[in-house]
Amino acid sequence: MRALAIGIDIGGTGIKGGLVDVISGELVGERVRIATPAGGEPEDIARVVADVIDELHAPAHVPVGICFPSSIRHGITMLAANISQRWIGFEAEKFFEEQLGRNIHFVNDADAAGYAEVVYGAAKDQEGLVIMTTLGTGIGGAMIYNGVLIPNAELGHLELDGFDAEKRASGVVREREGLSYPEWATRLQRYYSHLEMLFSPELFIVGGGVSKSYEKFLPLLDLRTPIVPAQLFNKAGIMGAARLAYDLA
Secondary structure, eight states, X not given: OOOEEEEEEEOSSEEEEEEEETTTTEESSOOEEEEOOTTOOHHHHHHHHHHHHHHHTOOTTSOEEEEESSOEETTEEOOOSSSOGGGTTBOHHHHHHHHHTSOEEEEEHHHHHHHHHHHHXXXXXXXXXXXXXXXXXXXXXXXXETTEEEOOOOGGGOEETTEETHHXXXXXXXXXXXXXXXXXXXXXXXXXXXXXXXXXXXXXXXXXXXXXXXXXXXXXXXXXXXXXXXXSGGGHHHHHHHHHHHHHO
């Protein structure tokens, strides 16, 4: 029998979900995507998540993991970047369990993606400290030590040269300022050198949509630490949320 769990990835533009075989690391059936409601209010997002789960036609007993762009403490969302401010201090895990009638595990989106890369992807069997960053609307961060997730590492909010790092080096900043890849790589060099100095990791993994174009900027970085693209791309959040929900069920 397959070991199944549902993974839901709540993003700023889309809410994606999939039924996952957590042993093989494969989706069972097609991934479902529905646009994120404007304003990002909890009730509206919960309704869309319910619709995504319905479309997956999964058994009622299957655990559900939800990853979300906020640090999560005891099921409470602590931050609200690019979403409704009502999420700050919001009992999200309890709220979603009540709305969906299921046991839910809530996790930060970068943490879920990083965990998936350790279990199934670029950092599988890697010992020591792995740092994954996701370069998108902001910069998400995940830290995993010997396969154990260290949650809520908000590495995009490190202060660098008087700015939140993500205000200078995220994927959206590259697009908004019209930076060439070499120009952007100069900013990324400053960021990753700073992370390297602080944490001395064994491996950096770079995720987010721009990781598909990794050959345009990763070779321009000069670091002691190996730095590689994520392998799971847009499936990483779904896979990691599902696996964490299964492991913690």
